[in-house]
Amino acid sequence: MHNVVIVGGGPAGLSAALAAAAAGAPVLLIDSNPRLGGQYWRMPSDDVGQQGEQHFDLETGLILINAVKARKEIEVLSGAQIWSATHKDGVNTLRVIQNGAEKIINTKNLILCTGAYDRTLPFPGWDTPGVMTPGGVQSLLKGHGVLAGKKVVVAGSGPFLLPVAAGVVKAGGEVVELLEANNSARWLLSPFVMLENVGKLKEAFYYVKTISQVKVRARFASAVIAAHKNSEGNLESVDVATIRGNFKIKKVRNVKCDVAAVGWGFTADTSLAGALGCKQIVAKDGGVVVSADGNQQSSIPGVFVAGEITGIGGAELSMAEGVIAGINAAKFVGCKVEVLKAHRKRRAKRQRFADALIKSYPIKDGWISWLNDQTVICRCEEVSVGNLKYAINELGATDSRTAKLLTRCGMGLCQGRVCGRSVVDLVASELKISPTDIDRFSAANRPIILPIPLGVLAAGE
Amino acid sequence: MKNPDAIVIGAGVVGACSALSLVNAGLKVLVIDRGAVASGTTGAGEGNILVSDKEPSPELTLALRSRDAWFELNTDIGGGFELEAKGGVVISRSQSGIANLKKLSAQQASCGIKVVELDAKGIREIEPHISNSVEYAVLYPQDAQCQPMLAAAQIMRAVRKRGGAFIQGENVESINTKSGKVIGLSTDKATYQSPIIVNATGTWAGAIAELAGSYLPIMPRRGFILVTAPAPKIVHHKVYDADYVANVASSDADLQSSAVVEGTESGTILIGASRERVGFQSDLDVAVLRQLARQAISLFPILSNIPLLRAYRGFRPYAPDHLPVIGEDANVLGLWHAAGHEGAGIGLAPATGELIAAQITERKTFMDPTPFSPKRFKQESNVAI
Numbered sequence: 001m002h003n004v005v006i007v008g009g010g011p012a013g014l015s016a017a018l019a020a021a022a023a024g025a026p027v028l029l030i031d032s033n034p035r036l037g038g039q040y041w042r043m044p045s046d047d048v049g050q051q052g053e054q055h056f057d058l059e060t061g062l063i064l065i066n067a068v069k070a071r072k073e074i075e076v077l078s079g080a081q082i083w084s085a086t087h088k089d090g091v092n093t094l095r096v097i098q099n100g101a102e103k104i105i106n107t108k109n110l111i112l113c114t115g116a117y118d119r120t121l122p123f124p125g126w127d128t129p130g131v132m133t134p135g136g137v138q139s140l141l142k143g144h145g146v147l148a149g150k151k152v153v154v155a156g157s158g159p160f161l162l163p164v165a166a167g168v169v170k171a172g173g174e175v176v177e178l179l180e181a182n183n184s185a186r187w188l189l190s191p192f193v194m195l196e197n198v199g200k201l202k203e204a205f206y207y208v209k210t211i212s213q214v215k216v217r218a219r220f221a222s223a224v225i226a227a228h229k230n231s232e233g234n235l236e237s238v239d240v241a242t243i244r245g246n247f248k249i250k251k252v253r254n255v256k257c258d259v260a261a262v263g264w265g266f267t268a269d270t271s272l273a274g275a276l277g278c279k280q281i282v283a284k285d286g287g288v289v290v291s292a293d294g295n296q297q298s299s300i301p302g303v304f305v306a307g308e309i310t311g312i313g314g315a316e317l318s319m320a321e322g323v324i325a326g327i328n329a330a331k332f333v334g335c336k337v338e339v340l341k342a343h344r345k346r347r348a349k350r351q352r353f354a355d356a357l358i359k360s361y362p363i364k365d366g367w368i369s370w371l372n373d374q375t376v377i378c379r380c381e382e383v384s385v386g387n388l389k390y391a392i393n394e395l396g397a398t399d400s401r402t403a404k405l406l407t408r409c410g411m412g413l414c415q416g417r418v419c420g421r422s423v424v425d426l427v428a429s430e431l432k433i434s435p436t437d438i439d440r441f442s443a444a445n446r447p448i449i450l451p452i453p454l455g456v457l458a459a460g461e
Numbered sequence: 462m463k464n465p466d467a468i469v470i471g472a473g474v475v476g477a478c479s480a481l482s483l484v485n486a487g488l489k490v491l492v493i494d495r496g497a498v499a500s501g502t503t504g505a506g507e508g509n510i511l512v513s514d515k516e517p518s519p520e521l522t523l524a525l526r527s528r529d530a531w532f533e534l535n536t537d538i539g540g541g542f543e544l545e546a547k548g549g550v551v552i553s554r555s556q557s558g559i560a561n562l563k564k565l566s567a568q569q570a571s572c573g574i575k576v577v578e579l580d581a582k583g584i585r586e587i588e589p590h591i592s593n594s595v596e597y598a599v600l601y602p603q604d605a606q607c608q609p610m611l612a613a614a615q616i617m618r619a620v621r622k623r624g625g626a627f628i629q630g631e632n633v634e635s636i637n638t639k640s641g642k643v644i645g646l647s648t649d650k651a652t653y654q655s656p657i658i659v660n661a662t663g664t665w666a667g668a669i670a671e672l673a674g675s676y677l678p679i680m681p682r683r684g685f686i687l688v689t690a691p692a693p694k695i696v697h698h699k700v701y702d703a704d705y706v707a708n709v710a711s712s713d714a715d716l717q718s719s720a721v722v723e724g725t726e727s728g729t730i731l732i733g734a735s736r737e738r739v740g741f742q743s744d745l746d747v748a749v750l751r752q753l754a755r756q757a758i759s760l761f762p763i764l765s766n767i768p769l770l771r772a773y774r775g776f777r778p779y780a781p782d783h784l785p786v787i788g789e790d791a792n793v794l795g796l797w798h799a800a801g802h803e804g805a806g807i808g809l810a811p812a813t814g815e816l817i818a819a820q821i822t823e824r825k826t827f828m829d830p831t832p833f834s835p836k837r838f839k840q841e842s843n844v845a846i
Contacts, residue, residue, distance in 0.1 A: 084747060095747065275745075381727070395498070395614035396621075398629050402497040405504055405610050408727065413690055413770065447745045448772055451690055454732075455765030458754040460747075 003028045004329045005094070005105060007082065007272060008113030010038020011315040012307025012322035014064040016111045019326025021073040023337035028105070029068065030077045030096060036065045038115055039135060040315045042142040057203070057315075077103075083452040087276040087300060095460070097452060102460045109302040109332045111325045112273050112290070113318070116266035116308035119287070121156075121367050122385075122422055124375045125227030126262070130235025134164040134263040147171045149259030153238055155179035155224040156263040158361045162207035162218075164261055169214050176257050178211065179222040181243060181264075182361050196349050199316065224262050225249060225370040235260060247366025264363050267421055267444075268309045274445035278303060282437050283311050285358050287421065288444035295339070296325035304329050313354030320347040368429050377426065378419045380412020388423070392430050400427040400439045415446045462626035465491040467657035467821065468646060470633055470669060473503035474609055474807050476661030477616035478814030479799050480625055481534075483659075486822045490625040491655070492617065493648060495632040499613035502663045502806060505775025507686060507723070507731050508609040509699070510808040513549040513601035514706050517568050519832040520784060524805070525573060526827055527812030528603055534811050538619040542612035543726050549604030550579070550588060552595045552760070553703040559597045562703045566599045575602050590695050590763045604699055606723065609807045636673035636796065643673070643795030657821055659797045664741075664778040666786070666800035670835075675792045678838055679801045681776035683737045685749050687757070688771040691728030695763055699723040702760070705734060716749060720756035722764070730767065732757040734804070741776060779803040780838075787816050787833035797821060798835045 004020040006013050009031030017029045029036075035043040041061030068074050080098040087093075094105040118133035125131065132148060134156065140146045151174050154165040165175045211218075223243050230236035237256045241249045268289045270280055279291040279299035290298055292310045297303070306325035307318035324347060327339045373386035387407045397403040400423055409423055410416030416423070420443035428435040465488075469480045472494035483490045494500070510531050515521040535544045553562045566576040577600040584591055584598045621627055631648035636658060638644060645654040660669045663679075670677035704719040718735040725731060735749050750772055758765050780786055780801040790796040799817050802809050816833070819826045 084745070086745060086747065088744075391614075394618055395611070396617055396627060396629065397614075398497050402500065402610075405499070406614055411771065415770065446771070448769060451768035451770050453766055453768050454687075454689065454754045454758060457751055457769055458758050458765070460751055 003107060004109055004111065004326070004333060005030065005107040006111040006113060007094070008038065008115055008307065009033060009036040009076070009078070010113060010115050010307065010318065011040050011064070012115070012318035012325070013038070013111070013113035014068055015319040015322030016113060016304075016306055016326035016329070017068050017074050018064065018071070019323045020111075020330040021071045023327055023330035023335040025073070025330040025333050025335050027074040028077065029074055030080050030082070030094070030105075032079070032081045034079045036068060036076065036078070037061055039139065041065070042139050081450050082272055083450045084448060085272055085275045087303075090302070092276055092303060097456060100456065102456055104460075109329050111304040111306060111329050112278075112298070112309060113305075113307045113322060114269045114272050114309050116268045116312055117417065119264040119267045119421065120262070120418055121264050121363070122375055122377050122419065123225050123227070123367070123370045124372060125229065127376050127379045128227045128229045128235050129233065130258055131227050131260045131262060134160055134261040137259065137261040138164050138167055141167045141171055147173045148261075149257070150174060151176050151257045151259070153177045153179070153224060153240070153255060153257045153260045155222070155240075155260065157181040157363060158263070158265040159204065159357065160263065160265070162204060162211070165216065166207040166210040169210055169216065175211065175214070175216045177240060177255055178216055178218045179224065179240060180218055180220050181223045181247060183220050183245075196352070200314075200353060223247070224260055225252065227260060234258070243366065245364065247364040248369055265361060266308060266312045268312065270309050270444050271446050271449045273298065273305060273309060274441075275447060275449055276300060276303060278305065280441055280444065282440050283358075285312070285363070286425070286435070286440070287312065288440050294344075295328045296321055297328060302332055311354065312358070313350060314357070317347065317350035317354050320350050365425065365429060368426060377423060378409040378412060380414055381408040383407045383409040385426070388426060389430055392427060397427070398431065400424045400435065401442045403427045410443065413451070416443055420444065462489060462491045465489045465626070465653065465655045467491075467659060468493060468653055468655045469659040469661055470494075470646070471501070471661035471663065472498045472613065472617055472627065472629070473501050473661065473663055474499065474613040474616070474810040475663065475799050475802065475813055476659070477613045477620065478810040479659050479661050479817045480620045480814075481616050481623075482814035482818030483821065484620050484623045484625045486818045486824070488822070490620065491653060492620065492625060492627045493631050493633060493653075494629050497629055498617050499610040501665070502775050502778060503613050504610045505686070505773055506609045506804075506807055507733060508607045508612070508807050509805065510605040510607060511549060511699075511805065512569070512574050512603050513551055513599075515569075516565065516706070517572050519828070520809075521569070521572055521574075522828050523785070523809055523812050523816075526815070527809045528605060530811035530815065531605065531607065534616070538615055541615045543608040544605065544612075545607070545726065546603065546605045547723070548698045549601040550584070550598050550698045550700045551601065551703050552584070552591075552598040552700065554594055554596075558703050562597070562599060565706065576600070577602065588697055588700060590761050591700070592760055592762055595760070600698070606699065606725070607807065612807065633669065633672065636669065636793070638673060638793055641792070641794055643793060656795050657797065658795060659799055659817060661799045663800055663806065664776045666778060666798060670790065670796075670798070673790065673793045673796050675790050675796065676838060677786060677798060677800070677835060678781055679778045679786065680738070681741055682779050682803065683735070683739050683742065683774060683776055684733065684804065685735050685746065685753060685772055685774045687732040687750060687753050687769055688773070689730040689732070689764070690768045690770045692730060692767050693728075694724060695767075696722050696724035696730055696761060700760060701734075702756070716752075718749065718752050718756060720760045722757050722760055729770070730764070736777070743774060745772065745774075777804045778806070782837070785809060785813065785833055786835050787813050788820060788830055788835050791836040791838065
C-alpha cells in the first residue's frame with residue numbers, strides 16, 4: 001500500500017495523519033517546523049520551558065502531537081520545506097529540502113494542510129522596526145518565550161487579536177491599546193452559531209478574562225493608521241483613529257508604544273496547491289483558497305486539502321476537515337473506511353462558525369485612504385504607493401500583474417506573501433474597477449514556492 | 462482615434478518602437494494589444510541589447526544601429542527603463558572554443574564592434590568571482606541591458622504623449638482587406654479602418670498573417686530565466702559562454718542551454734539561457750532549472766550559496782532562418798510585419814521600428830531591408846485574391 005503523504009503539522013495535518021493511520025494507511029507527514037503543532041500549537045524550538053500559558057487548548061494539541069509520535073504507521077519529516085511541486089500524469093512530485101539537502105517525494109495521494117499566515121495591510125510607517133503581525137508576536141512568545149516589547153498596541157481585526165493580547169499580558173507586557181476595527185455588536189448577528197459553538201465562546205472568555213484582569217479594554221471601530229519612529233529608527237508611537245464602518249478615518253490621536261501588533265485576519269498559504277494545479281477560488285473575504293469537495297478532495301483526484309487553505313475557519317474547523325481528508329485519503333489508497341455522519345456534522349457546525357466570523361470581521365476598502373504616495377507597499381523591493389500610481393496612470397498598467405512587473409512590487413524575498421493581496425486591492429481601487437479572480441490568483445501563486453540555494457538546486461537530479 | 466494612418470498590433474517592445482517611429486514620422490497611430498503592455502515575450506525577457514552574439518550578417522548591422530538607437534531613445538523619451546551599458550564578457554574554456562571565439566571577435570571587430578581580449582588576469586580584474594577554469598574572454602563594451610517591460614511601457618507612454626492612441630484588452634479577430642489591400646481590422650469589441658497594419662505580435666505573428674489570408678512561419682522557442690535573491694555585486698557584466706552563440710543559431714528542437722549570468726541594478730542576478738522547441742508548453746521544467754543552475758555555478762562558483770527566488774519562462778518568436786521579419790507582407794498590401802526576432806527582440810526593437818517606419822513612409826532606410834523581407838517565405842502563401 002502506498003503512503004498517504006501529508007504536508008503540514010498543524011491542527012489539520014495532525015488530525016488527518018491520525019485519521020489515515022487509524023484507518024490502516026501508512027503516513028508520511030512533512031512539516032516545515034522543527035516541532036509539530038503548526039502555528040496554533042507552536043512549541044518552543046528549544047527547551048525554554050512549557051509555554052502552556054500561551055495556549056488556550058494546549059491539551060488537545062499535546063494529545064494529537066503525542067498520538068502522532070506514538071503511531072508507528074506515521075513517519076514524520078520535520079524541518080522539511082517544499083521548494084517546488086509539480087503534478088504530471090497522476091503523480092505529485094514534491095521537492096523537499098531538509099538539513100540543506102534535497103529529497104524528492106513522488107506520490108499519488110496527498111493531503112495539503114499548509115495553513116495560513118497573517119494578513120497585513122500597509123499604512124504609513126508599517127515598515128518601522130517594532131511594527132509586527134500578531135502572529136509574529138505570538139510565535140516569538142510561543143516559540144522562544146520572548147516578549148517583543150514592553151508597551152504593546154494590539155490592533156487590526158478578528159478574534160485572533162484576543163489571544164495575542166492575552167499572551168502579552170501573561171508574559172508580563174503591557175497592552176496599552178487593544179483595537180478592533182469592526183464593531184463588536186456584529187457578534188450578535190448569529191446567536192445560533194454562537195450557541196452551537198460554545199467552546200469558542202469559552203475560549204474568547206478565557207482571553208477576555210486574562211486581559212481584563214489587568215484592566216485592558218478593547219476599543220471597537222478603532223485602528224492603527226500610522227506608525228512613527230524615534231531617532232534610532234525604532235517604533236515610538238502610533239496614530240490611532242476611530243473609523244467608520246467603511247474604515248474611513250474619523251478622529252486621530254497618538255499613542256506611545258514600542259511594539260504594534262497589527263493584523264487583519266489571515267491569508268491561506270495556497271502556493272503548494274497552486275504549484276500542483278489544484279483549482280483555486282476567491283473566498284468571500286477576497287482571499288484565495290483551494291477548492292474542496294465534500295470529501296475534502298481538490299480538483300486533482302487523490303489530492304486532498306484541509307484546514308485554513310480551504311478557507312479561514314480556525315483550528316477546530318481545521319481538525320474536522322483534517323479527519324475527513326485523512327479518512328478519504330486512506331480510502332483512496334485502498335483502506336476500507338468511511339467518513340461518518342458525525343464527522344460531517346462536526347465540520348458543518350464549525351463551518352457555520354467560520355462563516356459568521358468572516359461576516360463579523362470584514363476588511364473594508366477605506367484602509368486605502370490611510371495611505372499617501374510615500375507609503376511603502378512592498379517592503380522587500382521598497383515600492384511606494386506613488387510608484388504604483390505612476391505605473392497605472394503614466395505607464396498604462398491596467399491590471400495588478402502588469403503594475404507588479406513594472407514596479408517590482410511583490411517580487412522580492414517574500415514573493416508577495418506580505419503585500420500581494422493589498423496590491424491587488426490598491427491597483428483595482430486606483431483603476432476604479434473590481435479586482436478580477438485572475439488578479440487574485442496571480443498574486444497568490446508562485447512556481448518557486450520557497451527560495452532554494454542554487455547549489456542545492458544544481459545538485460539535484 | 463478616428464481613421465488612424467496606421468494600426469500597430471502588439472504592445473511589446475517591437476510594437477512600441479514601431480509605433481514611436483511612425484508617430485515621429487508624423488502618422489496618426491493606434492496601438493492595439495489583446496492584453497496589457499509588454500504582456501507577451503517582452504515581459505519574459507532579460508532585456509538584452511547585444512552586439513556580441515551576432516555573427517557578421519545583416520542582423521549585426523541591424524543590431525549595431527539598434528544599440529545606438531536605444532541610447533538615443535533613452536535621451537529622447539527621458540529614460541525610466543534602467544538602460545545600462547554594462548558590457549558583455551564572452552568566455553570559452555576549450556581550445557577549439559577559444560579559437561572560434563578569437564575568430565568571431567576578429568570578424569566582429571572588422572564590422573565595427575568594439576572588442577577587448579582578456580587574459581586570465583584581465584578577466585579577474587573586471588569579474589573577480591569568475592571560476593578559476595576561465596582563462597580567456599572577450600569584453601564587448603557596447604553590450605547593454607534595459608528593463609524590457611519598463612522600456613515598452615515608457616515608449617508607449619511617449620507614443621501617447623505624442624498623439625498616438627493605445628487600446629489594451631482587445632483581441633484582433635480579423636484583418637479586413639479589399640482587392641489584396643488592407644482596409645482595417647476588427648477586434649472582439651470594434652472595427653477600425655486603416656490602410657496600414659503593422660503586425661508586431663511576436664510569437665503570434667503567424668496567426669495574424671493567417672487572419673489576412675497570408676503566411677508567416679514564426680514559431681515559439683521556450684526559454685527559462687532564473688532570478689536570484691538580491692545579492693551584493695557579484696557579477697558585473699553580462700557573462701556568458703561562447704556556446705550561447707552556437708545555440709542561438711541552432712535549429713535543433715531539443716533542449717540547448719549555455720551559461721548566461723548577469724547582475725542587475727536591483728541586486729538580483731539573472732541566469733539563462735535555455736532554448737527548447739516545445740510549442741507553447743508552459744509548465745515549470747525543474748530539469749531545465751537545474752541545468753541552468755549548474756552552468757551558472759560553473760562560471761561563478763560563489764553563486765552556489767545564493768538562493769533562487771523566481772523562475773520565469775517565455776517564448777521567443779523565431780523564423781526558420783533565424784532572421785527577424787521586417788517588411789511588407791508578400792501577398793497583402795498594407796500589412797507589415799515586425800516580428801520573429803527570437804531572443805533578440807529587445808535589442809533589435811528600435812532599429813526595427815526605424816526600418817518599418819522608413820519603408821511605410823517611403824523614406825531612406827539606414828540599411829538594405831531586403832534580407833528581412835517577409836517575401837522570402839512567399840512560395841507558401843495561400844492568399845485568396
